[in-house]
Amino acid sequence: MGRKAEFSEKPRKGPGRKARKQKPPTFPKKSFAPLDNSDDKKLSHRQKQRLIKRDQKKKIQNAKDKKFKLFPDENKEAERNLQNHTLLKNSEKRKSIGFSDENKQWLKPKSTKNKTQGKKDDLELEVESNEEGSDSDDQDQESETDEQESGELSNGNEILKVGSLADISDDENEDANSNDDFDVSDEESDDTASNNDVDEDDDVDSDSLLPIERENKKLKRREAKEADLAAKEMQMSIDHQEIFSFPDNDSEENKEITLQEIQQRIKDITLVLSDFKKYRQENHSRTEYLDLLRHDLCIYYSYNDFLMGKLMDMFPLTELMEYLEASEVPRPLTIRTNSLKTRRRDLAAALINRGVNLDPLGKWTKVGLVVYSSQVPLGATPEYLAGHYMIQGASSLLPVMALAPQENERVLDMCSAPGGKGSHIASIMKNTGVLFANDANRERIKAVVANFHRLGVINAIISCEDGCKFRNVMTGFDRILLDAPCTGTGVVAKDPSVKSTKNEVDVQRCYNLQRKLLLTAIDCVDAKSKTGGYIVYSTCSVLPEENEWVIDYALKKRNVKLVPTGLDFGVEGFTKYRQYRFHPSLNLTRRYYPHTHNMDGFYVAKLKKFSNTIPMTKEQQEADEKELDEAITNAESVVNKNTDPMEKSVHEENELRRPLGKHAGKPNLSEVEIDLKKRKLVESKTKYIANEFEKPLKVQKKHKVDHKTVSLTP
Numbered sequence: 001m002g003r004k005a006e007f008s009e010k011p012r013k014g015p016g017r018k019a020r021k022q023k024p025p026t027f028p029k030k031s032f033a034p035l036d037n038s039d040d041k042k043l044s045h046r047q048k049q050r051l052i053k054r055d056q057k058k059k060i061q062n063a064k065d066k067k068f069k070l071f072p073d074e075n076k077e078a079e080r081n082l083q084n085h086t087l088l089k090n091s092e093k094r095k096s097i098g099f100s101d102e103n104k105q106w107l108k109p110k111s112t113k114n115k116t117q118g119k120k121d122d123l124e125l126e127v128e129s130n131e132e133g134s135d136s137d138d139q140d141q142e143s144e145t146d147e148q149e150s151g152e153l154s155n156g157n158e159i160l161k162v163g164s165l166a167d168i169s170d171d172e173n174e175d176a177n178s179n180d181d182f183d184v185s186d187e188e189s190d191d192t193a194s195n196n197d198v199d200e201d202d203d204v205d206s207d208s209l210l211p212i213e214r215e216n217k218k219l220k221r222r223e224a225k226e227a228d229l230a231a232k233e234m235q236m237s238i239d240h241q242e243i244f245s246f247p248d249n250d251s252e253e254n255k256e257i258t259l260q261e262i263q264q265r266i267k268d269i270t271l272v273l274s275d276f277k278k279y280r281q282e283n284h285s286r287t288e289y290l291d292l293l294r295h296d297l298c299i300y301y302s303y304n305d306f307l308m309g310k311l312m313d314m315f316p317l318t319e320l321m322e323y324l325e326a327s328e329v330p331r332p333l334t335i336r337t338n339s340l341k342t343r344r345r346d347l348a349a350a351l352i353n354r355g356v357n358l359d360p361l362g363k364w365t366k367v368g369l370v371v372y373s374s375q376v377p378l379g380a381t382p383e384y385l386a387g388h389y390m391i392q393g394a395s396s397l398l399p400v401m402a403l404a405p406q407e408n409e410r411v412l413d414m415c416s417a418p419g420g421k422g423s424h425i426a427s428i429m430k431n432t433g434v435l436f437a438n439d440a441n442r443e444r445i446k447a448v449v450a451n452f453h454r455l456g457v458i459n460a461i462i463s464c465e466d467g468c469k470f471r472n473v474m475t476g477f478d479r480i481l482l483d484a485p486c487t488g489t490g491v492v493a494k495d496p497s498v499k500s501t502k503n504e505v506d507v508q509r510c511y512n513l514q515r516k517l518l519l520t521a522i523d524c525v526d527a528k529s530k531t532g533g534y535i536v537y538s539t540c541s542v543l544p545e546e547n548e549w550v551i552d553y554a555l556k557k558r559n560v561k562l563v564p565t566g567l568d569f570g571v572e573g574f575t576k577y578r579q580y581r582f583h584p585s586l587n588l589t590r591r592y593y594p595h596t597h598n599m600d601g602f603y604v605a606k607l608k609k610f611s612n613t614i615p616m617t618k619e620q621q622e623a624d625e626k627e628l629d630e631a632i633t634n635a636e637s638v639v640n641k642n643t644d645p646m647e648k649s650v651h652e653e654n655e656l657r658r659p660l661g662k663h664a665g666k667p668n669l670s671e672v673e674i675d676l677k678k679r680k681l682v683e684s685k686t687k688y689i690a691n692e693f694e695k696p697l698k699v700q701k702k703h704k705v706d707h708k709t710v711s712l713t714p
């Protein structure tokens with residue numbers, strides 16, 4: 001449609017708009033005029049309330065004035081006090097400007113004064129409030145007296161409380177701005193009956209605050225009140241709570257109990273144990289309560305009795321609950337940047353492009369990334385296949401950081417499969433020197449080969465040896481990482497079967513093997529290495545039997561000492577556990593827990609070998625080894641008997657098929673076969689050494705030989 005043209009309007013003549021002289025500005029009269037307080041001005045709801053309050057105060061003051069006139073003698077002293085007090089106050093005020101340490105001094109006597117002069121002050125307050133009422137028209141003065149009054153009131157209410165400098169400075173700041181409208185919500189004035197006066201004054205001060213600050217103030221007050229109430233309620237409920245009655249055996253056996261009831265009972269028993277004298281039943285001992293708690297915890301968290309008992313030995317009750325809860329939740333997915341191929345920044349950018357939501361893992365690592373969510377499977381991205389990262393738990397970075405391998409060193413990763421830590425070592429060594437990656441499990445070794453290929457590790461020799469016999473293969477290493485096989489009690493979130501399957505024999509078998517492996521690792525390190533001479537021992541178990549106990553054993557048997565791991569976080573290792581006492585230096589070792597570090601349960605110890613001699617005779621050494629060997633094989637046979645039902649049934653079947661007659665007493669074929677298989681397996685384990693990136697040997701083709709001609713030739 002467009003606009004209609006207005007042709008009747010004549011074009012302006014004279015100088016252009018720019019050329020016209022600008023006139024001095026003019027303002028409407030009211031702009032700078034003093035605020036009009038006349039009645040015709042519309043008052044807000046708050047202002048009206050304030051007016052009502054002022055009127056009330058005036059009335060009270062008038063009544064007091066009358067009283068003053070009627071009994072002048074009685075009030076003379078009060079008047080004197082008032083004068084003294086105002087003088088004192090003014091001098092204090094002068095002092096208080098700037099909130100120096102002097103103010104702190106000034107604060108203290110106030111409370112002590114209140115202690116002794118409680119009554120006097122009350123009187124002063126009354127008079128003061130009268131005084132304030134008479135000046136109510138003067139806004140500034142009013143706010144000042146409000147300030148004084150609020151201070152006095154709070155003193156009157158909290159006679160024994162000595163404020164801190166910080167508290168006061170807050171108050172002062174708030175007071176300094178007390179000029180705006182009131183903001184006393186009805187709701188608040190209702191539920192703050194006890195602190196009414198204080199709140200009123202606060203509100204006078206809060207007039208000067210921004211709405212959000214006012215809200216914040218209100219919220220804080222409400223929160224404090226709620227917390228107070230909750231604490232009182234809690235105390236009341238504790239005091240009036242039915243004391244937990246210990247279930248008697250007969251009723252317990254017949255009764256079916258739900259998971260919620262068990263949960264409640266866990267809470268009840270924990271409460272009883274927190275103040276045993278107060279809440280216990282006389283006819284039940286602490287051990288009985290603990291047994292019942294262990295039973296309930298086993299049911300609730302699906303642990304076996306053995307493992308729960310171990311955990312109860314390790315942690316105080318409240319920490320145990322935290323540990324158990326945290327162990328139910330999977331740990332965050334983390335990856336390690338392979339610095340041989342890329343930088344963390346580039347990797348992060350590439351993965352973010354693929355829809356991966358991630359962050360750096362923490363300040364303690366330059367290669368770790370934590371993945372919150374991902375639109376693609378992290379084990380199949382082009383970056384993964386190109387070897388830019390390894391999927392690894394955060395805790396598995398720790399032992400390699402503690403090992404701190406150097407370029408051009410000779411390093412052994414004694415139990416390497418699947419190669420997570422091994423490849424990390426290679427990347428820190430920048431593919432220089434030699435990394436020996438060994439593992440006794442031939443199947444798992446394949447994973448090491450594959451991972452090293454993918455990640456571009458080219459300084460490694462991969463072997464499949466029993467770590468306990470590695471001193472026969474090679475010694476003289478600068479550093480050795482022994483990430484030992486263990487019960488895995490630290491990774492129950494990843495493998496919940498651990499909670500119910502591990503038993504005493506498993507632990508025994510593990511710690512005997514760990515001791516043997518550690519002694520071998522120490523023997524394989526060169527104490528005279530110019531750059532190293534270190535052994536790092538780690539496990540993903542939280543049991544002291546597999547950690548501190550193993551290290552303590554090595555300290556006694558070899559010339560090694562514990563040194564700091566270099567990791568700036570982690571809980572100190574145990575120096576005592578139940579009736580056992582370990583070497584005091586075990587506090588240099590580090591423990592990691594799901595509830596404290598959001599990592600799998602983990603243990604790291606760093607040893608320095610200070611002499612290549614072994615502090616015992618050869619016979620003693622052999623006796624030790626024999627002892628350990630026997631313990632391991634005994635445990636193994638028990639484990640096989642107890643835990644492998646398939647093997648057990650085969651064994652029983654063979655027993656039944658034992659030949660009779662003239663073949664009686666002779667081993668049947670299946671036994672011989674089993675023996676042969678075992679021997680082959682052992683041989684295959686010990687004979688296999690694979691060199692990473694070993695080029696296939698070029699074998700020259702043999703020419704076919706004509707036997708006839710050969711035989712015919714002279």
Ligand SMILES: C[S@@+](CC[C@H](N)C(=O)[O-])C[C@H]1O[C@@H](n2cnc3c(N)ncnc32)[C@H](O)[C@@H]1O
Nearest residue numbers: 415416417418419420421440441466467483485
């Ligand atoms: C905790 S895992 C090692 C994990 C590895 N360090 C990593 O970061 O990928 C323990 C390894 O020890 C191996 N192992 C068990 N007994 C062994 C022995 N006697 N000698 C060498 N390795 C052994 C197991 O096959 C298993 O791969």
